[in-house]
Amino acid sequence: MRWLGKLCIASIYTALLAPVVLVIGASLTSGDYLQFPPNGLSLRWYEAMLNDREMVGGLKISLLVAVATVALSVPIGALGAIYIDTLPRSRRAVVASLFLTPISVPLVLTGFALLVLFTKLELLNLSGLIIGHTVIAVPYVLRTALASLSLNDPAVPRAAAILGARPWKVLWHVTLPLLRPGLVSGGLFSLLTSFNNVATSVFIAAPGDNPLPVVIFSRMDNLGEPSIAAASATTIILTALTCLLLEKRYALFRSLGG
Amino acid sequence: MNEATLTRTLAGVPIILLLLVFFALPLSMVLVLAFRPFDAQAIVGANWTLGNFRRFLLDSSYLLTLWRTVWISLTITVLTTVFGYPIAWHLNGLKSRSARLWLTLIVLLPLMTSLVVSSFAWVFILGNNGVVSHALQWLKLVDRPTGFLNTTTGVIIVSTYSYISFSILAIFATLQTINQGFARAAAVHGASPFQTFVRVILPLSIPGIVSGALIVFALSMAGFVVPFLIGGGRVSVIPLLIFQFTLQLFDWPGAAALGVILFVLTLGLTWAISTAAQRLTPWER
Numbered sequence: 001m002r003w004l005g006k007l008c009i010a011s012i013y014t015a016l017l018a019p020v021v022l023v024i025g026a027s028l029t030s031g032d033y034l035q036f037p038p039n040g041l042s043l044r045w046y047e048a049m050l051n052d053r054e055m056v057g058g059l060k061i062s063l064l065v066a067v068a069t070v071a072l073s074v075p076i077g078a079l080g081a082i083y084i085d086t087l088p089r090s091r092r093a094v095v096a097s098l099f100l101t102p103i104s105v106p107l108v109l110t111g112f113a114l115l116v117l118f119t120k121l122e123l124l125n126l127s128g129l130i131i132g133h134t135v136i137a138v139p140y141v142l143r144t145a146l147a148s149l150s151l152n153d154p155a156v157p158r159a160a161a162i163l164g165a166r167p168w169k170v171l172w173h174v175t176l177p178l179l180r181p182g183l184v185s186g187g188l189f190s191l192l193t194s195f196n197n198v199a200t201s202v203f204i205a206a207p208g209d210n211p212l213p214v215v216i217f218s219r220m221d222n223l224g225e226p227s228i229a230a231a232s233a234t235t236i237i238l239t240a241l242t243c244l245l246l247e248k249r250y251a252l253f254r255s256l257g258g
Numbered sequence: 259m260n261e262a263t264l265t266r267t268l269a270g271v272p273i274i275l276l277l278l279v280f281f282a283l284p285l286s287m288v289l290v291l292a293f294r295p296f297d298a299q300a301i302v303g304a305n306w307t308l309g310n311f312r313r314f315l316l317d318s319s320y321l322l323t324l325w326r327t328v329w330i331s332l333t334i335t336v337l338t339t340v341f342g343y344p345i346a347w348h349l350n351g352l353k354s355r356s357a358r359l360w361l362t363l364i365v366l367l368p369l370m371t372s373l374v375v376s377s378f379a380w381v382f383i384l385g386n387n388g389v390v391s392h393a394l395q396w397l398k399l400v401d402r403p404t405g406f407l408n409t410t411t412g413v414i415i416v417s418t419y420s421y422i423s424f425s426i427l428a429i430f431a432t433l434q435t436i437n438q439g440f441a442r443a444a445a446v447h448g449a450s451p452f453q454t455f456v457r458v459i460l461p462l463s464i465p466g467i468v469s470g471a472l473i474v475f476a477l478s479m480a481g482f483v484v485p486f487l488i489g490g491g492r493v494s495v496i497p498l499l500i501f502q503f504t505l506q507l508f509d510w511p512g513a514a515a516l517g518v519i520l521f522v523l524t525l526g527l528t529w530a531i532s533t534a535a536q537r538l539t540p541w542e543r
Contacts, residue, residue, distance in 0.1 A: 009348050012341055017364050019379030019419065020371065022389070026382065034382065076272045083270030086263065099273060102281055106480030106524060108497040109517040112504050113284035116291065116514075135280045138273060167265040196372035198483055203504065213372045220378065220487055232375040239370045243363065 020236055027229035034226050045226040046234075055231050058212035061126070062195055062235075065211060069133040069194040074187045076134070077141025078179055082171065084142075085149050096146060100139045110136065111203035118204055125206050132204050133194040140193070141186035148182030184250050192239055291514035301510050310515030324519070327495040328527065330414060331478035337418040338474045339467055342425035346466075349426070350433040369423035377487040380416045381407060384488070408490040416488045421477050425470035432466025461539070468535040472528055479524045496520045 027046070031039035049055050084096050102110065114135070118128045160174045161167070198213040205214050212235060216228055292310055295303035314320040345365060352358045368376060383389045386405035394400045406412035436459065444454040482497035489498070496516055503513035 005344070009344050012345055013361065013364055015419070016345075016367055016422070019376055019383065020367055022382060023375065023379045076276060079269040079271075080273035082266055083273070086266040086269075099277065102277070104476060104525075104528070105285070106476070106497065106517070106520055108480050108482050108500050109285070109288065109521055110281075112500060112513055112517055113288045114280070115504065116287050116510065117280070117284035120287075131280055135276065138276065142273070161262065167262040170262075171265065171269075192370055196370070196375075198372060198374050199481070202483075202501070213374045216372075216374045216378065217483070217487070220374070220381070228378060232372075232378050235375055236367075236371055240363070240367075243366070243370065247359070 023229055023236065024233045027226060027233040029226055031226075034229055045230040048227040049230040049234070052227060054210070054215055055212065055227065058210055058215040059231075059234070061129075061209055062211040062213070065126070065129050065133055066191050066195040068130045069137050070187050070190050072130065072134045073137035073141050073190045074183055077138050077186060078145050078176065078183055080138070080142045081145035081149055081179065081182075082175060084146060085154075096142075099142055102135060103139045103143075107136070107199045111200040114200065115203040124204060126209060128204055129201060129206075129209075129211070132200050133190075133197060136197070136200060137190035137193060140189045141183065144182040144186035144189070145179050146182075148179055152178045181250070184246065188243070188246055191242065195239065196235065288514045288517055291511050292518045294511045294514075296509045296511045301508055303511075310511050311519070313512070314515060314519060323494050323499065324496060324523070326410075326493075327479060327497070327520075328523070330410065330417075330493075330495060331475055333414055334417045334421065334478040335471050335475045337414065338422045338425040339429075339471055341418070342422050342470065343429055343463075343467070345422075346426045346429035346433055349430050365426050366423055368420050373420055373481075373483040374487065376420055377416060377484055380412075380419070380488060384412050384415065407488060408492045410489070410493050412488045413485050413493045417478055417481060417484050420481075420484065421474045424473045424477070425467075428470030428473065429463060429466040432463050432469075436462050464535060464539045468532065472531060475531065476524055476528060479520065479527075496523075 025038055026034050028041050028043070029035060029038035030042035030044060080099055084092055084099070087095055111132075114128070114132045115124075118124045118132075121128075123131070156178065157170050157174045160170045165173065196213060197211075198217050201211050201214050202217060205211060210218065212231060216231055219225065219228055291302060293306050293308065295305060295307045295309055297303040314324075349358065349361060349365065352361065371379075381388075384406040385391070386403040386407070388405060391400075391403045391405055394404055395402075406415065440458050440462065441454050444458045445451075449457065480497050482495070482501040485493050485495050485498045486501065489495075491498070491502075497520065500513045500516045500520065503509045503516060
């Protein structure tokens with residue numbers, strides 16, 4: 001009975017890990033088509049990927065959009081959390097849930113709605129893509145920021161004010177540092193959702209300027225092509241490295257479980 | 259208004275502007291579109307109509323798609339809970355910090371991988387020449403290559419993989435808050451470990467199960483990437499129809515009406531699930 005349970009748990013972990021191992025493994029093949037285990041090891045498909053203009057361009061756009069999304073969504077979300085914190089207790093929950101509605105609207109609907117708006121505003125370009133990703137990311141930043149604010153003692157900023165700090169000084173030197181853990185995990189989430197997003201980008205990316213996931217999406221019918229595996233593996237490795245680095249610095253996963 | 263209140267009120271301006279202009283406005287435009295006729299030349303006609311809704315809600319094939327969307331999503335939700343619970347349980351019981359770190363990373367992998375990337379991996383696993391097909395043949399369970407691409411089963415498997423992290427994280431967070439004393443009290447009163455689990459721990463973890471389930475359900479109801487890539491367009495669901503109406507047929511009023519229908523349906527079912535859950539956990543109120 002005991003070992004049966006252990007076997008079940010081990011097989012679920014294996015299933016979670018397997019696709020990633022398969023993609024990375026298959027991308028290292030030296031053969032002409034995808035197979036696992038790879039037919040000899042080589043980096044030739046990574047070289048092919050680097051010589052593929054669309055893929056390299058897509059990777060650059062993905063990175064740029066992800067960084068810009070973090071740069072926009074973290075301050076906007078943090079300020080939003082500070083704003084909610086000033087409201088009378090009775091109105092807080094209502095305003096917070098209003099600000100969080102983008103989470104509960106189906107992503108396919110948000111993507112389509114943004115396409116409708118951006119067609120009118122002629123924003124079907126890189127700026128539009130960044131705005132779209134920001135709209136999706138801000139609620140997540142707001143949520144984690146609100147969570148860290150609610151853990152803090154409201155007396156701390158008040159104490160700073162009583163000791164003579166000007167309001168913006170209280171904000172900068174007291175409230176923001178208190179928000180930091182929430183902002184780091186919210187920011188990481190924005191970075192990853194933006195970098196990996198396909199459901200929204202498919203609607204609003206300019207045809208010539210597709211981010212990497214959209215490039216992969218549009219080439220899926222050509223499945224034998226190992227450079228897709230190389231591109232996929234690249235996104236997985238970049239994502240995992242970012243997480244591990246931030247975990248080292250901020251002990252992220254310990255805060256995840258709450 | 260004093261300076262402190264002013265500073266803090268100004269803090270609300272960016273998020274309010276962003277959500278009004280780039281969220282509320284486009285969604286209202288979609289709502290308007292849903293009541294406009296489709297025009298082959300201009301895409302959107304000038305007058306008002308209920309035709310889009312009539313077309314989808316009175317046609318048995320669209321209603322079937324609606325139903326398929328719901329039951330596929332419910333199946334995915336149940337599967338993520340059934341497979342996610344033991345993993346959350348295991349993570350919660352781990353003592354070693356490094357084991358916990360690495361296993362958490364594995365649990366987060368599906369969440370951190372782009373849907374296109376995991377779909378790509380699964381095409382490779384579930385295809386006619388894929389790993390699963392070879393394994394089934396080797397085990398002599400089937401006598402010829404058997405793939406799961408272009409099937410509902412395939413879509414359910416891949417979606418379950420893609421969304422399971424949400425379920426595990428939510429259940430894990432709740433398990434951490436359960437007072438260990440309850441389990442001990444049950445044991446002292448003579449409950450077997452199984453009874454303790456079913457009568458004490460499981461009911462106490464319902465809030466986590468439900469919050470994970472609600473996220474997974476909402477994501478499954480809205481997902482078109484997996485049905486498109488794994489279902490090969492042969493597993494029709496509402497979000498996939500919206501995608502096809504928008505980018506392949508250019509019938510935007512139709513897409514808008516489908517979007518409104520999907521949104522209302524998701525809200526209604528989400529509300530029903532959370533109300534049912536509240537009935538199950540009277541002590542939470």
